[in-house]
Structures are given as structure tokens and as C-alpha cells.
Amino acid sequence: MASKQGMSRRRFVGALGAIGIGGAGLGMYHGGSPANLFASSDSDEPADEATASSHDHDSNDDSSDDEVDWEEMDRSHEEGVLSFPAETEGKGLQPLEYEMDGDVKVFEITCEKGEWEVEPGRIVEAWTYNGMVPGPEIRVTEGDKLRIHVHNEMNESTAIHWHGLKLDNSQDGVPFITQPPIRPGESFTYEFIAKNVGPHMYHSHYNAAEQTSYGQVGSLIIEPKDPSSRPAFDKEYTILLNDWRLGYTINGKGFPATEPLTAKLGERVLIRYMNAGTMHHPMHLHGLVQEVISKDGYLLSSPYYCDNLDLAPGDRKEVIVEATELGAWAFHCHVLTHAEGPHGMFGMVTLMIVEE
Numbered sequence: 001m002a003s004k005q006g007m008s009r010r011r012f013v014g015a016l017g018a019i020g021i022g023g024a025g026l027g028m029y030h031g032g033s034p035a036n037l038f039a040s041s042d043s044d045e046p047a048d049e050a051t052a053s054s055h056d057h058d059s060n061d062d063s064s065d066d067e068v069d070w071e072e073m074d075r076s077h078e079e080g081v082l083s084f085p086a087e088t089e090g091k092g093l094q095p096l097e098y099e100m101d102g103d104v105k106v107f108e109i110t111c112e113k114g115e116w117e118v119e120p121g122r123i124v125e126a127w128t129y130n131g132m133v134p135g136p137e138i139r140v141t142e143g144d145k146l147r148i149h150v151h152n153e154m155n156e157s158t159a160i161h162w163h164g165l166k167l168d169n170s171q172d173g174v175p176f177i178t179q180p181p182i183r184p185g186e187s188f189t190y191e192f193i194a195k196n197v198g199p200h201m202y203h204s205h206y207n208a209a210e211q212t213s214y215g216q217v218g219s220l221i222i223e224p225k226d227p228s229s230r231p232a233f234d235k236e237y238t239i240l241l242n243d244w245r246l247g248y249t250i251n252g253k254g255f256p257a258t259e260p261l262t263a264k265l266g267e268r269v270l271i272r273y274m275n276a277g278t279m280h281h282p283m284h285l286h287g288l289v290q291e292v293i294s295k296d297g298y299l300l301s302s303p304y305y306c307d308n309l310d311l312a313p314g315d316r317k318e319v320i321v322e323a324t325e326l327g328a329w330a331f332h333c334h335v336l337t338h339a340e341g342p343h344g345m346f347g348m349v350t351l352m353i354v355e356e
Contacts, residue, residue: 085256090252116252196297213243213244230299255345283308283333333347
């Protein structure tokens, strides 16, 4: 979870203990999304049958099937929860540093392939920006001048589209329409002014379904010159959703390797949602209310309240959550095949934890 604060597994276990949750499965992980959730890279859909088969039991022993099934399912569900947040290598959306050239902020992005651990022990090939999935977070202020050097170290061409930004046509990042592709071994420089405030994305626009779903997407936050022009908040998180090639992920990880959102009682939490995937993902927050304040960076004239917020592919939405109720609250995509199965929770699941 891209945030200025996080929660260790020890703190999480303590929070569960404080609200009466514990179990013998502490520290173990056999659940989560199995390595064969997406059985073939040539398939457009999750391999549900392959997933289920890894949790089937021998049907020859009729006398014990039902008992073994529910006991093993309980254990698998519990172990997944009690291993949260599970440690994995790599973390996406890390701040992208810049250098100043006069009054211009200069950034460097390298497109490269590499390994990425989505869940404990599930290491996949990813297409990365600066070696991470999602790519680094670019955070600037309204009116800043940006120069972004993009270097292609892959074996196919690419380009970067600045999703939602107001900029000159020549900088839009669509090969053969606004620019030539960035071929293997080549570089390209984008230059523009950060004009429209809000949460934005940058992502590949060459072989985009493949490159983006393999991980080539990042967040670009344009903060207002005048912070008072936006609703006030105490802390913030970015939730970038993706699907297909790497599985159902929140910020490049699947449960239980996702990170929780934490807040103190009474705090106002800003959540910036971004959907880089190919599917709708309605994000459901248990026990708390989401006040939707913006769509694609534009403040709503009439904010509205919900607990289940649909995010279409390409959407960016901002919500304020007031931490009014203590506890560990489930927070997940409500397309349940993206979040939970016989083996327990996986994929697009995290928790929001409200502490005193």
C-alpha cells in the first residue's frame, strides 16, 4: 500500500488479539492464491478448474470426506488471515526521486523485465518500471515542469501514456499517433507541465494489454498549489488495482502479501483508487463509509457516500474514510472470484484497521 505509514505483521497480530481473534495457524501460510491461478499465459481468464483441483480431496473415503473438507478449509482460511501481512520481496509505488535542471524536475524510468514475488513463494516474470510493480510513484505539484527520460531495456518496443493528464499532443505517448515507439535499446524524453490536480496513472500504450497487465503501470499524483482547495485529510493511501497476467493484485501484491490501511480513531483517511486492469473491481469496505469526492481528479459538486465503489478499467476515484469504528475491517473487491475461494482469501483483499 503506497502510504506514508505502514503496519508490521506483529502490530497486525496484536490488533487481532485486541479484538479477540487468534489461532493455531499463526505464522503459517498454505492458502492465498495458488501458483496456478492463471494456468496459462495464453488464457484470458483465471483457470478456475485448475485452482479448485489443487484443493480437491480423495473422494474414495466417503466416511471422512465431509469432515476433512471443512476442517481443511477452515485451517486454510485461518492460516491465510494469520499470515497477513505476509512478507515478500519487492514493493511497488516507491517514490521516484528527481533532479533539478533549472526549474525542471527530471525523472528517469527504465523499462525492464524481471522477477516479482506476488505472494509468498509465487514468483513470476513481470515487466517493470525501475524494477518494481507497480512502477514508482511520481509526486509533483500543480504547475511543476517535468522532464521524464524513458529507457527501454526490453526485447520489444514500448511507450508511456500519461493517463488523464492535460498535455501537448506530442507528449501523449501513443506510438504511430503521437510519437515513434521506443524501440529496444532506445530512449525517449517526455516534457510537460503538471496542470490538472489529482490522482493519475502512467502506463504502457504499446502492446498495452500485455505490458500493462504484466506490471508496466505506475501512479502520478499532482498535488494542488493550495491544499485548502481539496478536502482535508490526516493520512493517505494509494490503491492501484491490476489483473490478468500477474493475478488479481493491489499495488502489485495478492493477499496475504497486501498491506493493511491503518488509522487512529477519528482520523480522516484519503484513499486514491486507480484501476489499471481489464475488469471492473467494486471495492467494498466493511464497517466504514466511503465519501466519494472526486472522479478522475475532478472534484464532485455533490460528493456521495457508499461502502461498495465500482472502479471501471482506467478509473481513478478519491474517497475520504472517517475512522469511526474500532476493529480490523475486511476490504476487498466484491467480484468474489477476485477475492476468495475454497482455500481462503486471495488476490484483491486487504484490511482497514482502526486503532485507539
